[in-house]
Amino acid sequence: MPDIIQLLPDNIANQIAAGEVIQRPASAVKELLENAVDASATEIKLIVTDAGKNLVQVVDNGKGMSETDARMAFERHATSKISNIEDLFKIKTMGFRGEALASIAAVAQVELKTRKTDEELGTCIEIENSIVKSQEPCATAAGTNICMKNLFFNVPARRNFLKSNAAELRHIVDEFIRVAMAFPHIFFSLTSNGQQVFHLEAGSLKHRILQILGTAYSAKLVNVREETDYMNIYGFVGKPDTAKKTRGDQYFFVNSRYIKSAYLNHAVMNAFDEMIAKDSFPMYVLFIDLDPSQVDINVHPTKQEIKFEDEKIVYAFVQAAVKHALAQFSIAPSLDFSLNADIQQMEAISKPANEDRLQSIASSNLFKTFTQKNQAHKIEGTNRSELKHWKDFYEPSSLELPSDLGSVTETGKLEQELEYSGYSLLKQGPQIRLLPDATLVQLHNTYIITPTSEGFLLIHQQQAHERILYERYIEAANGKQMPAQHSLFPSTIELNATDSVLMEELLPDLKVLGYLIEPFGNNTFVVQGTPADILQGNEKMVIELLLEQYKHFTSDIKFSKREKLVRCVAKQQAIKTGKAMAQKEMMVLKEELFRCQVPNVTPNGSPTYLEFKGDYLERMFGRQ
CATH class of the missing domain: 3.30.1370.100 (MutL, C-terminal domain, regulatory subdomain)
Structure with missing residues (x-):
């Protein structure tokens, strides 16, 4: 029988790999925004058309790339962040595996314009289906301008699985907020179909939270800040009266990377124990900074699920920090010593017992079972009538x-x-x-x-x-x-x-x-x-x-x-x-x-x- 195992062509292998990284337009938005942050940009603009199905464009004023770097950036597993295996366990940047641009180029039409600040001309590259169509010098602003057009144009079956524009835009907004929340010192904007959705000026973390979640929280935030040799935690939690019946505004960041962790969420919930109803959920935006060697972020393609070397310490630290913050601001359950006015109208208060009533009570069977010996198990006969x-x-x-x-x-x-x-x-x-x-x-x-x-x-x-x-x-x-x-x-x-x-x-x-x-x-x-x-x-x-x-x-x-x-x-x-x-x-x-x-x-x-x-x-x- 002839041999049946063969190597896949590069374009098919790239499309398969892209399926892990680019699941919808929001996935590309996340990767491109993180690349812009890693490029030390102070202004990042996101532009989308038709919820990213036709266009996702990210413009930043970062350090840009040289002609060679621009070409190499689209190769699989090409990265400037890792040179040996030890580097994988001390990652401090957002992107590091060199898969994002290669995956995007495998399932979309990409145009990249980039220029370093010390160079007069930049580079323009057009790639389609992992194949470079053109590369030439161009005049462009310092930084990087990347356009991803017609997502999944070469994989129509994947495109059919995308949701409605409104649903996909919600996913894009979620990813945009997670990145913008983590870097309040950077200007961010989001424009959808020509309409500006976000315009977030650089400022403090509290300012960024109010910009995104609304000014209703302006007087409802409690500052959390604890520092130790092992880890630091800072951010804000909402006062108990901001708790909602559904999981709403809850954000956890580890080394400025948004994560999903039911374990750490449970720590915050425990800190609010007896302050909010059992079926309510508090608001929080919390940042944990610790040695990158103590956390493994490479356990999932989306990098939103991570592992701590000692998660019990992190759990205890988060719970204690939130409790301490709430205590400092005198937010704790209080005892109400005031007497309810309805109690004053009760018969026991308004009609004190007289001599006849006391004798009637003393002669009752219920009174005897509590006061006489050997009466605890007495059951009185019932009148069937x-x-x-x-x-x-x-x-x-x-x-x-x-x-x-x-x-x-x-x-x-x-x-x-x-x-x-x-x-x-x-x-x-x-x-x-x-x-x-x-x-x-x-x-x-x-x-x-x-x-x-x-x-x-x-x-x-x-x-x-x-x-x-x-x-x-x-x-x-x-x-x-x-x-x-x-x-x-x-x-x-x-x-x-x-x-x-x-x-x-x-x-x-x-x-x-x-x-x-x-x-x-x-x-x-x-x-x-x-x-x-x-x-x-x-x-x-x-x-x-x-x-x-x-x-x-x-x-x-x-x-x-x-x-x-x-x-x-x-x-x-x-x-x-x-x-x-x-x-x-x-x-x-x-x-x-x-x-x-x-x-x-x-x-x-x-x-x-x-x-x-x-x-x-x-x-x-x-x-x-």
């Missing part, structure tokens, strides 16, 4: 549910009924006969008790309302647009650049759901109207929370953009636990729930109600 009304509660009734609220059966969904400790978690609803005229009871401002012909249902008001809203919004998303209520005084919302890009993407879908929002320029939007059944007055908070939920929507199932938005809106607008409801409100909620196609579970699968059956109630009281 006291339980006779329970039977009426779950005996079959002649009243039946009207036809429009009749039997509830879920079809084509989960075909399983889980019974545990006497109640049913209804995955496939059996015939439930509600008593339409029965009085409903709200328990702990969270649950609604409604009788049935065989027992009673315990409805969770928030999760039931979430199911109702979800089906209502799904119907709207499929063509029946929600009615909108125009605001008499439209409110203005100013977002950061990342959220502004996301808002632009969601505007058409939000309009379908009843939100009338228009762009007003400079990352500002005007809310002209909201869904008709939503109370007006807190539009800014509602929309900001909606964006946070959408950005960090997670699930094992891959949902469409509209499905994610519908789920977020339904969850956000649902009646919250702790809200007292009138009898009429509870009746409407119950009726609308059982008009739903799938009334027994929320969109994410949690139960909206539990059924307690009569036979279980019998067993509870020893009647079976």
Whole structure:
């Protein structure tokens, strides 16, 4: 048989290698920005067209390259950062493996213009599919100007996997922010399709944070700074009242390189223990500086995952530094010694015990079990007549549910009924006969008790309302647009650049759901109207929370953009636990729930109600 193993051509090998480094336009943006930083630039401009699919251009005023260096920069594994293996473990620059430009040239059309400050003429190189098309002297400004055009033009299958322009632009903005945040002493700008998205003047770290994350943090930042012989940590954390329900503004940098580390994030969360709610996440921008030999950054092509030689020391140091900073600024849980005014109205205060009441208490069985010997396990006989009304509660009734609220059966969904400790978690609803005229009871401002012909249902008001809203919004998303209520005084919302890009993407879908929002320029939007059944007055908070939920929507199932938005809106607008409801409100909620196609579970699968059956109630009281 003939030999079958052969060397791949250079252009194919380069395209395969490029797949690890350049996954989308944002990957190229990251590499080119880092190269500009390594070139000691003080001004870096990023220009993109069609979310980087047609053009990614980075212009810097760095030290530039000679004619030979410009040509060598596009060779695979050609780098000025490493000369021997020991250098790999003391890296202080952003790029070092010599793969970025070679990978970009393998999957795009590249034009490079560069000139050193001490030379009169620069060099212009055009490369396509890893092949140099031309190289000639040119007149250009000192520094480097590199254009990456038509990404994946020679790999159409890869290009088809790119997301929408809005989605890809969000990834570009994320990478831009991570580099710009790490180097506040450098001027950065980002222009997309001719519109300037960022204009970040050089300044302090705090100034850069406020430029990127918004001036709302101006009085909400706590300075963190600790220095030791082993490592230094500095940066800012947000005060506890800036914590959000979703992971938002959280940045970790090691030797000025952005990293993702659940381990270090846990250290910060521990430092905020008991200062914020368990389901909230603090804001932080933290920098760790330590000897490069103590950290391995070459464990992943994106260089965002690293390994520490002694991660336990780093964990303890981060946690202690954040705790110390919060303590210095007197930010800690406080005890409230003021007496609640409601306590003054309690019967124990307003009606002190008299002689007759004290004698009545002393003669009670409960008092005796605590004061007399050998009474701790005494169980008093129960008067069965006291339980006779329970039977009426779950005996079959002649009243039946009207036809429009009749039997509830879920079809084509989960075909399983889980019974545990006497109640049913209804995955496939059996015939439930509600008593339409029965009085409903709200328990702990969270649950609604409604009788049935065989027992009673315990409805969770928030999760039931979430199911109702979800089906209502799904119907709207499929063509029946929600009615909108125009605001008499439209409110203005100013977002950061990342959220502004996301808002632009969601505007058409939000309009379908009843939100009338228009762009007003400079990352500002005007809310002209909201869904008709939503109370007006807190539009800014509602929309900001909606964006946070959408950005960090997670699930094992891959949902469409509209499905994610519908789920977020339904969850956000649902009646919250702790809200007292009138009898009429509870009746409407119950009726609308059982008009739903799938009334027994929320969109994410949690139960909206539990059924307690009569036979279980019998067993509870020893009647079976």
